Amino acid sequence: MYSILYYIALYAGLLPALLYFVSKKQKLCTEAIFPFLLLTALATLYEQIGTEWLQLNTSYWTQVYSLLEFVTIFYFYISSLDKKYKIYFNVYRIVFILFYIYSFSYWSEQNALLAKTINKTVISLLVFTATFLWFKQLFEKVEIKNLWQSADFYFVSGLFIYYASTFCLFILSSFLLETTSYFYDYWMINVVATLFLRALLSFGVWKMDKV
Amino acid sequence: MENGQSLEWVFWLGTLMMSFLAVSVIFLAVFYQRKVFEITQRETAVSIKAALKAEEKERNRVAADLHDGISGNLSAILNLVRLLEVTEKKEAVVELTKEIKKALETSLNGVQRISYNLDASFIRKTGLASGIKRFFSPNTKLVRYSRTRRLSSAGTPSVPF
Numbered sequence: 281m282y283s284i285l286y287y288i289a290l291y292a293g294l295l296p297a298l299l300y301f302v303s304k305k306q307k308l309c310t311e312a313i314f315p316f317l318l319l320t321a322l323a324t325l326y327e328q329i330g331t332e333w334l335q336l337n338t339s340y341w342t343q344v345y346s347l348l349e350f351v352t353i354f355y356f357y358i359s360s361l362d363k364k365y366k367i368y369f370n371v372y373r374i375v376f377i378l379f380y381i382y383s384f385s386y387w388s389e390q391n392a393l394l395a396k397t398i399n400k401t402v403i404s405l406l407v408f409t410a411t412f413l414w415f416k417q418l419f420e421k422v423e424i425k426n427l428w429q430s431a432d433f434y435f436v437s438g439l440f441i442y443y444a445s446t447f448c449l450f451i452l453s454s455f456l457l458e459t460t461s462y463f464y465d466y467w468m469i470n471v472v473a474t475l476f477l478r479a480l481l482s483f484g485v486w487k488m489d490k491v
Numbered sequence: 492m493e494n495g496q497s498l499e500w501v502f503w504l505g506t507l508m509m510s511f512l513a514v515s516v517i518f519l520a521v522f523y524q525r526k527v528f529e530i531t532q533r534e535t536a537v538s539i540k541a542a543l544k545a546e547e548k549e550r551n552r553v554a555a556d557l558h559d560g561i562s563g564n565l566s567a568i569l570n571l572v573r574l575l576e577v578t579e580k581k582e583a584v585v586e587l588t589k590e591i592k593k594a595l596e597t598s599l600n601g602v603q604r605i606s607y608n609l610d611a612s613f614i615r616k617t618g619l620a621s622g623i624k625r626f627f628s629p630n631t632k633l634v635r636y637s638r639t640r641r642l643s644s645a646g647t648p649s650v651p652f
Binding site for chain 2: 411415418419422425426427433436437440441445448452455456459466469
């Protein structure tokens with residue numbers, strides 16, 4: 281059951297980027313979400329080729345992925361929100377840089393989980409803040425007439441649901457790994473949340489305006 | 492072992508709370524859609540009210556035009572026709588016929604003017620500037636007509652307009 285869900289969640293990472301290239305005829309790569317879609321597809325390919333086939337150490341990819349994840353999500357939110365919220369992003373940018381450098385002190389080739397926890401915490405807080413600001417802006421401006429037809433709504437919701445539901449998992453992951461032998465049961469939460477995120481990303485891409 | 496168990500409790504409780512928070516975006520979306528619906532309803536009501544008011548104003552204007560212009564002319568024509576019925580002198584009949592004809596022409600111009608002013612499709616097709624020009628053109632004709640008449644009756648050029 282775990283393997284089935286894992287592989288479905290893994291290959292679902294290719295779907296948003298594929299849908300994007302198939303449905304958009306012009307003005308490719310201009311949307312704010314595009315870098316994150318590309319990163320999601322890249323992560324799938326690396327997991328399959330690098331981790332599964334070539335058996336490369338995941339510790340290096342974990343650290344690199346955390347940086348790319350922050351950059352792409354940061355770009356998405358800063359492009360989607362008004363300039364008046366720039367100060368929040370400047371603060372998060374500095375905080376992430378500091379914590380990212382700090383995470384290297386807990387990183388090792390054998391165990392990168394704690395470093396991942398540190399990076400994920402900052403990214404999660406960024407997502408929570410940006411989601412709150414996005415909804416605040418939404419209620420203030422009332423520009424979107426039908427939220428269910430808005431691609432951005434699905435992207436924002438997907439990211440928020442993923443980072444909220446996996447927040448406790450990533451914070452306690454290194455402790456859970458040490459104290460329990462059923463770690464993969466807990467890791468299922470990440471797999472299911474990832475699947476949900478990728479499904480919402482795909483749906484959002486499908487809802488994007490075709491040019 | 493106990494620490495492990497309490498950690499598990501914290502983990503599941505925290506995850507459940509965060510998941511519930513995550514799902515709350517759906518409630519936010521529903522609440523937002525209701526707000527948009529209410530705003531749209533209010534805007535529609537305001538638009539309908541404005542349209543009804545404009546229509547009422549237009550109807551009042553047309554009624555005033557008809558009453559002030561056409562109604563007066565038709566009353567004058569009716570009086571002239573009554574007078575024509577009792578007149579026996581040929582010269583008076585000719586003069587009265589001329590007056591009736593003139594009054595009828597004025598009434599016809601008035602009806603045409605009201606009709607032009609009511610025709611909105613002209614502005615939609617040709618633009619506002621053409622619409623304004625057309626609005627004033629019937630009056631321009633009347634001005635030209637009275638100017639010509641003054642020159643003819645005086646025989647010599649009178650005070651220019």
